[in-house]
Amino acid sequence: MTILEVKHLKKVYTTRFGGSKVQALTDVNFAVERGEYVAIMGESGSGKTTLLNILAALDKPTGGQVLLDGRDIVGIREREISSFRRDHLGFVFQDFNLLDTFSIQDNIFLPLVLAGKRYDEMQQRLQALAPQLGIMDILKKFPYEVSGGQKQRAAVARALITQPDLVLADEPTGALDSRSSDSLLELFQQINRQGQTVLMVTHSVKAASTAQRVLFIKDGEVYHQLYRGEMSSEELYQRISEALTVMVGAGGRHA
């Protein structure tokens, strides 16, 4: 079953004084099935963050459609966007985006509190989630007291605790050392095996090789995609590296 469908997505940034225009996305088309784990790769400036922001309803596209569960999120009214985001989407960011005013636990609770959930229920959900993420010991601590890897796991917990249809991650391993990255990627695979749909933007071939499918974006379009199929991560890693070499070598409009 298709959970996310992106059709002819286009985004043009206009600088404030109507001067130069930047075409970040030209014509992006792809679909994500429920339970899939998709990685998106591309050069710097190819429009990955732009795409993710549009999927997250943080930004409006210039043209095209984004269907989540068959519903066009572009058409959602301003008033409902926040609650929509809360109920259907989870986010993991490169720089964690934890609030320093809250303890780790309260950071994780934040979306549930906003949704008006009862404290018992929040506790229940957290107790179910925390052991798997390995954050039991740090729940009472504050973000400045824990390591980057722990922060990112807390951010994953915050994304998962609402039981979202889709988890969006923008370079989640970008600020982590290799050991923390590995354990985070392991975590993503694990939650994916439990049925969670994940869409991850990454620069790291290693990270991408843990996904089931890899989309390559170039010049604001989906340029190529790779399915894992029966491949092992090592094989997929090889294939991604090759694809990237070809893509960079091929050049493009800008080259």
Place this chain on the structure above:
Amino acid sequence: MRKGLYIKIALQNIRKNAKVYVPYILTCLGTVAMYYMIGFLSYHEGIDQIFGGGYVRSIMLMGVWVTAIFAVLFLFYTNSFLMKRRKKEFGLYNILGMEKKHLSRVMLYETVVIAAISLVGGVLAGILLSKLMILVLMKIFNLNQPIGFMVSTRAIGSSLQLFGVIFLLLFLNSLRQIHLAKPIELLRGGEVGEKEPKTNWITAILGLLCLGSGYYISLTIENPLMTLMLFFVAAVLVIMGTYLVFISGSIAILKLLRRWKRFYYKTSHFISVSGMIYRMRQNAAGLASICILSTMVLVMISSTFSLYAGIEKNVAQRYPADINITLHSWQEEDQSALEAHMDAVLSAQQLGEVQMEKYRHVGFSTILDGNTVIMDEETMNSVGTLDDLWTVDMIPLEEHNALNGVQETLAENEVLLCSYGREYPYDSIVIDGKTYQVQAQLQTTKEASGEATASAWGAIFVIANQEVIDQWIASYPLLASQTDTIFHYNLPDASAQQLTALEETMGGDALLNTNLNVSSYVEFQESNRTGLREMYGGLFFLGLFLGLLFIMATILIIYYKQISEGYDDRERFEIMQKVGLSRKDIKHSIHSQVLMVFFLPLLMAGCHLAGAFPAIARILVLLQAVSDRMFFYCNLGCFAVFAVLYLLIYLITAKVYYKIVQ
């Protein structure tokens, strides 16, 4: 070459951090200017010529001290804010390979540049504005004469010295910070404040106790003589209490709220409680300072203004006529001798019409035990407390009738009574062992004026038949030596200058130079009015001046608070939006938090002002100034003006805040 590099970096730093440096430099400059001006008013001899010598320069000297102490504290406070913001940058330079030695040199040049701008600009601004100060002071003194341009080299020297030392200390302090810190700490400098402090219940409770006892003292002091000292104690307690309550108390309460799960985990409470904890720990000291400064401004201006505005009433009460003479005798021949002497003096001066009235009275201070006037010293010492102290003034009925133009009659066991300064709650009075009915309590009477009303305690004026008073004097010999005749001379045609000249020819405000064999003394209304005006006008001016200084400080503290919060809030704003809080809700929540943090000090200052009211009102009574009601309206007016000003500061600085957040 290398030297040039450091200077360049120093200048660049200042320019790059303009948002924090420009206000800082302006503050330094303003403080120097203020210090010069108050120093000028205190040190320049020309001031004596304009304002008649006396008190003005010594009152301003008080201001010099207060300003100097304030300047040290305040510049250190703002500098610490700057250093916090800058530490990150230092860390970066340090990591990029600049040694601490070089950093220190950059700091040195920065300090020198800032000091040079502040000192030169400040003194120049001070010199220019000091003329304005004199004009304001002249307005307060009701003077009107052309003045030239004056510069006090002593004030310039004093300003350069004081602020030179302050800047040197600031420089040494930043050196200390650079040298103590490790690079990684320098990098984190801006975030040091983010650690959540431990709740300290002891200090929180101590703070509440300090506040409570300060208020209690102010609200319950009865004894006017103790008021001044106790008020000082209360003020210190309240200042300490305010700091403790803002710093520990607020966080303790907020944390308590956070532990209350059912309350805390609600959308609106969740964000605002955690946000407030964060804000309070960043700004508690600043907020407490704003609160204290605001209270000081309000107390100073309202009380000094009350004193100033009360001068006329005060003078009319204490010196009811142009010339007031007290003659220590009831004898007819002494009275006529004095009148003859005065006639001779006044007619020689040709001052036009002369109005004269006189009355006899006998007065003393004693203890009232209920409605019993204690007449012997022994009992007085054994039963009395200062709170029961009264001035008892006795006037023969015939004198009262003549003076007030009335035709009262009294039975043998009756008196008329008028109280001043304090209620007399009984309808009878016991004097010399006999009970007298109070036939009527008079609202006012002409005898209720002059020296008898000049004490800090209350006075009763007892009007009785001559024979009754004679009996009292007979049975209480001390009274015999207290019999006075009061003469009021009014000269409606004489000008203020003529009256001053007359006083000089009569030998000043002193014993009357006659060949009478009893003593007497004379008091002139005009010279006393001038004296009070110098004193209270000077104090009022000082109140305004320091008020201005403190308001300047308040604005800067608020401005820095808004900037530092703005930078922090910007990030949080974005994250919350990503997690699913709508823009509108965030704006609403942040707005209400900012408002709350902003107006908390004002609210608290209002409380302090109200709490201080009874004590200050009593001190003002001590200074014979004004009625409670008048002082109340002064307070209210000052608070209203201040609140409007505060609101304006808010609106202006909030703009900076929202600009940063967006």
